[in-house]
Amino acid sequence: MSLIAGLLTLISVSCTKKIDLYPITSDVETNFYKDQKDCLQGLTAAYNVLLWDAPQNQNIPFQLVSEVLGDNCFTGGANATDIPGTLRIDRGQIRVDDLAPKAFWYKYYTGIYRCNLLLEKMPAATFDSPELRNRFTAETKFLRAYYYFDLVRLFGNVPLLTKTISSSEYNQKQSSPEEVYKQIAQDLTDAIAVLPSYKSMPTTELGRATSDAARGLMMRAWLYYTGYYNKPELPGVPATKILEISETLINSSGHDLLPNFADAFVNTPPYNFNNKESVFEIQYSSLAYSGNFxxxxxxxxxxxxxxxxxxxxxxxxxxxxxxxxxxxxxxxxxxxxxxxxxxxxxxxxxxxxxxxxxxxxxxxxxxxxxxxxxxxxxxxxxxxxxxxxNHFIAIRFSDILLMAAELQLLHGGSAGKAQQYFDKVAKRPRPTDYVSPAVSLDAIYDERNLELALEGVRYWDLMRRGNAYAQSKIDINRGEPFISKFNAAANGLLPIPDQEIIVSNRTLVQNKGY
Known part of the structure; x- marks a missing residue:
């Protein structure tokens, strides 16, 4: 008996009611996104991907994996075979068929797809005001830039998609990192021009992207691109512009350091979420009551x-x-x-x-x-x-100050301002008689490592100072089991998932070192 015949037989003997041919919901892509209510749901779906710590059921929170890649954490788990792919991440031995790179690829392209779809649909949707449509558009561009920045840091060479594609178009070629970063910079520039500032946000809207969050992400992307690729500027954003962006965020946003370092990490109710030190915060929640592993x-x-x-x-x-x-x-x-x-x-x-x-x-x-x-x-x-x-603060104001100190020191700014911004971070957690060292790149890096410890920043800081520097910090061998290794042959990048190469009809090219 064929499979189809078997299914028909099963239906004929087991069903006594007519099959319900009506869909569970009438909301499908072709008739959705008709008004601002629909578009708000679409925007919420775009934000939702930020919460995906286990895409495709892989345990890969970006901040945790970033720390395993770096020099401050090892693999862990119950034993060496708990999640073997995590051990391979720690030791620079990732395979092209490992599940973690595949899950990251899926997560970020899902987020990008949701952003692209919403950007395509919103122009025809009905809004109460053009200002609200513009804000939704700017938030979506911020999220697309956020997803692309994580994606391009992880993989280096990725297709740049700014519109939705059909299954017949899956053989997309990889874009150059310069093209991807140019799009990131443009999306963030558009977001900065439209989004409200932090200080103008009502309490009920805290957690949504602001113009200041876009400025902070632009600073991070600027420093990473110019460092990792040894370029003088982010495409379309000269040094003078990024200095201006950083000054606006520091002086006009309403963000500031909290009086005590501990105030930024209150883990018990009523918490201290979305406080003034938080420039962009991922809004984790228990309210989904999920129980589905x-x-x-x-x-x-x-x-x-x-x-x-x-x-x-x-x-x-x-x-x-x-x-x-x-x-x-x-x-x-x-x-x-x-x-x-x-x-x-x-x-x-x-x-x-x-x-x-x-x-x-x-x-x-x-x-x-x-x-x-x-x-x-x-x-x-x-x-x-x-x-x-527990929320996760993806960009903290202390990070902004230390990035600004680096920009002022090395990219045409003021050494005095660099020292001022550095001191503000360095003196907060220390005794009142503490005297800061003279600001330098090494001093900034040391302070970043302490201030932003276990926040998923360290690996990317190491990467933007070059392969040799990253390897000198990450390669650790204190005897089994305390071993970590940097994959210098791959320039610290993850492999393009082999399944994606196959689906693209081998249009995608594997990163070197794999």
Whole structure:
């Protein structure tokens, strides 16, 4: 019996009711996006991809994987074979058929597709005002730039898609990084011109992209592109312009440092989300109540919280059980002086709190504290692991100040301003009699490593100072199992997923080193 005949037989003997031929919903792409309500849903869908820590069911929060790629964290997990692909990421041995690169590719092109679709549909949709349409358009361009920036940093050579494509067009050629960064710069320029500033945002809208978030992302993209590719400027954005952008953000946005470093990382209710130090913040939430491990893209919780936390902490402690991935290198912890207030906020030392736990692979007895799994945050519905509400600050104002210090120092600005911005960050967590060192690129990098610890920034800082510099920091061999290695042959990039090369009819070209 053929498969079709078998299915027909099954239907004939098991169904007593007429088959319902009506769709579950009448909202499909061809008749959706007709008004601003529809477009708001489309914009929400574009934002939603920011929350995808496990696309295609792979545990790959961008910030955590970035730390494993860098020099401050190892692999972790229950044992060396827990997620073998993560160990290969840590040791510069990623395979072209590994699932993590494939999942990243899927995540970011899904986000880009949702942005492109909305940009195509909005011109014909009905809005109450042209200003609202323009704002939605600018937010969508910010998100597209955000997704492309992560994508091009991970893979280097990617197709640049600014419109939706059909399945017959999947054989897209890769664009040059310069073309991709030119589009990122244009999208962010458009967003800066239209989006409201942080200081004008009502409380109910905090978390949405602002002109200041676009300025911050432009600064980050500018420094990365000029550093990694050894270029004098981001396409279309000369040094004078990026200095102007940074000055506007610092002096006119309403953003500032909070008085205490700890205030930026309040992990218990009522939290301190979307505070003035947060320039752009990913709005994780427990409200999806997800319990579906086979489709984790529906979850809105911060998966890094679970992945990074200790296994089986003692029942009397405040901590919930995690999976102990990306254990912190003890040598990194030792770079923090005892009188640096950031040390206690950044790290948990369970033994110092008389908390027992089950050691995982490469256990260093040190865990992240900025997004720790706490019992008070355990969701009452769905699966606890998928529903932690800890937000992630993707761009903090302290990062803005340190990037601005670097721009002022090295790209035609004022050495005095560079020192001023550096001092503002360096002095906050230290005793009042602390004297900052003279500002230099090395001093800025050292301060960035302490200030932005475990926030997914370090690897990309190393990459933008060149292969040799990155390799000198990342290559670690203290004997098994504490080994990390930088893939210099691949210039630190991930491989293009082999499945994507096949689907493109081999139009896509594999990155060198794979």
């Amino acid at each position: 086979s489709y984790r893209e529906e979850a809105n919780g911060n998966l890094s919280t679970m992945l990074w936390s200790m296994r089986d902490p003692s029942a009397a402690s405040i901590y919930a059980a995690g999976w102990s991935f990306a254990p912190v290198d003890a040598e990194f912890y030792n770079k923090f002086q005892a009188n640096d207030a950031r040390r206690a906020i950044t790290f948990i030392l369970p033994q110092a709190q008389s908390v027992s736990y089950t050691p995982g692979y490469q256990d260093s007895k040190i865990f992240p504290n900025k997004w720790a799994a706490l019992k008070v945050n355990n969701s009452s519905k769905g699966n606890v692991a998928l529903n932690y509400p």
